[in-house]
Amino acid sequence: MSPISARGFAVASATAVTTVGAVVGVGQGGVAQPLDDAEATASESTLLADLPVGQQAQVQSATLTHQADVQAIAADTTARKSAEESARKQAAKDAVAKQKAAQAAVDKAKADKAAKDAADKAAENDVESTSASGSFPQQASYTVAEVKAIARQIIPSGQFQCFSNIVDHESTWNYQAVNPSSGAYGLVQAYPGSKMSSAGADWRTNPATQIKWGLNYMNDRYGSPCDAWAFWQANGSY
Incomplete structure (x- = not known):
């Protein structure tokens, strides 16, 4: 070359x-x-x-x-820049979607609370109306659901769950429950059951009478159903 x-x-x-x-x-x-x-x-x-x-x-x-x-x-280089831009845009979309979902959850929670507050207010009005009439129509027998419905009308809404917890443990909402050992009777297992006669002569067969007596007992002895439930949790009875 x-x-x-x-x-x-x-x-x-x-x-x-x-x-x-x-x-x-x-x-x-x-x-x-x-x-x-x-x-x-x-x-x-x-x-x-x-x-x-x-x-x-x-x-x-x-x-x-x-x-x-x-x-x-x-x-x-062009493809990488394009991919990075697409990823950035998708991340922005995802952030907006998450923000909307979070706001929707907040709005739903507010709506649920408003509905609950309205239901509680209606229940309180029912209690006031029932208290004014002084009695509930008596039936030959009651289901657990019916007994609970009566209790909801008598027990203040903020105290109902505590009252329910006690009744769950004491009688499982059986208004004719009898303790074979002590003879305690009814929803709240009053001992002796005749104590409930102060709320009505039909204490043996009327759950409304038992609920009224139980509420008065918890208020007088402990301050409220929730205070009674706190005592029950600490001692296994009330």
């Missing part, structure tokens, strides 16, 4: 297209020198012309390969 051919091959092989229409070549002394489009094209054409056909093909192939690599890198 002639000196000019060797030099042409080396310089042409080092030619790289880094951006559209921009070429970076290797000048004399081995220092990279930027060339403008016209100079790069003329220089490359001159150098290639000095090379044998086979070497020209090698140089052109190397140049095309480098161009393809540069384009692939540019495409990867």
